[in-house]
Amino acid sequence: MKIVHTDVAVIGAGSAGLGAYHAARKCGKKAVLIESGVYGTTCARVGCMPSKLLIAAADVAHQIAHSDGFGVHAGGLSIDGKAVMDRVKAERDRFVGFVVDDMSSFPSDDKIMGEARFVSDKVLAVGDHTQVHATSIVIATGSRAVIPDAFSQLGDRAIINDDVFEWETLPRSVVVFGPGIIGIELGQALSRLGVHVRIFGMSGSLASISDAKVKEKAKHIFQSELYLDVDARVLETTAHSDGVSVTYVNLENEKVTERFDYALIATGRAPNVASLALANTSLALDKHGVPAFEPRSMQCGDTSIFMAGDVDNMLPVLHEAVDEGRIAGQNAASFPKVTCYKRRAPLSIVFTDPQIAVVGKRYSQIKDEDIVVGSVSFDDQGRARVMRQNRGLLNIYARCGSGELLGAEMVAPAAEHLAHLVAWAVQSKMTVAQILDMPIYHPVVEEGLKTALRHAISQLKQIRQDRSPKDEDDDQA
Secondary structure, eight states: OEEEEEEEEEEOOSHHHHHHHHHHHHTTOOEEEEESSOSSOHHHHHSHHHHHHHHHHHHHHHHHHTGGGGTOOOOOOOOOHHHHHHHHHHHHHHHHHHHHHHHHTSOGGGEEESOEEEEETTEEEETTTEEEEEEEEEEOOOEEEOOOGGGGGGGGGEEOHHHHTTOSSOOSEEEEEOOSHHHHHHHHHHHHTTOEEEEEOSSSOOTTOOOHHHHHHHHHHHHTTSEEETTOEEEEEEEETTEEEEEEEOTTSOEEEEEESEEEEOSOEEESOGGGOGGGSSOOBOTTSOBOOOTTTOBOTTSSEEEOGGGGOSOOSHHHHHHHHHHHHHHHHHTTSOOOOOOOOOEEEEOSSSEEEEEESOHHHHTTSSEEEEEEESTTOHHHHHTTOOOOEEEEEEETTTOBEEEEEEEETTHHHHHHHHHHHHHTTOBHHHHHTSOOOTTOTHHHHHHHHHHHHHHHHHHHHHHHHHHHHHHHO
16 A cells, blocks of 8 residues: 655545645645545536526526517527537536646646545545545545435436536426525526426525525515425325426415426535544544534644535535635644634525525524614616516615624625625625715616615614613613
């Protein structure tokens, strides 16, 4: 067996792993990357990029189908499913190629192929061919889509999002289980591309929304376009040679059985830790077998083992994975000196139409605190009406007293841009009044944010007025 000695060993060559490797090398340390699968990040292969390619095609189809509302008659809409998927795969492969080309420049001794497992806190066995002795180790093994046992009888007709991007052409029908971020994005995109779609949820949740008013608005918007039941009563699922049948109680309280080509299971993801043999370490593990860690340093306990990326199941988005990889790599390189770094304001965007975004503190995290909620509906917002995208609701959350902006949840046109403005303000700890001092052009969708801010500041002023007589009485007492 080959023996390798290194300062930092990184398990996983995805976005977080690459960030950790680069950070360790930048600190002047020797580092190795251990990868058990193919090179190319989850984002490039089966996540961010191919899903946005499919969504882009769906958006074009939707615009053509609804152009009559502008007095523009585009003629008959024809969707070439094979051409759609050919472009998705070609562009996907191009993005993956960038990652693979970058990795080809790494020293060959820094890349080890095989499945890693812990022998001890500082020793890894890779396959049956290599043993790695490292001063520090970074776990960046990512996560995987999980198909619950309830769908196991559906065989190869039960698919995950990875499988969608290998289709040769678009299917006729798909049932989606799970209206989370992946399920609602792909479900709406497929529907707009002419696929017969049903989306079923079991817990009432929708995407990443925790604000009940925003969630209810989003639910009605999507239900006006496609079949969505966030509290579905699915009675039976059965596999057939050419698809699946689903028996359920529909929104009109009728028992229905439908056939679909595929069942897309988007009910959640699980950290890739099962093969790591973490029982051979000194790490404290939670009920899912994931090590406990400090999110500002990514350190597991007081050991020289660090976590980064989707494997920690904290903030499964690319920019957070890259940040965590950098933090883990720097601390792994400097161990035993470990630094707690300031994290960015949380930011999550769902690329539906209208888009969904959650920024800063979620409503569920602060609903019991002393806050005001500034709100705006986009139903009559000027720029949104001009574009015929006037659907949505934005709620912002500000702290009483200081007026500091804490976060926001929204379903809104151009939410990806609104969310960034809110995230920058939250990270800068700006108050509602300070944000209102910033320039906002006319007519733009951002004026909706301005309306929500004004709604919040009017409440803050009223609260101050209501509380001031009481405060004076208390002072006199």
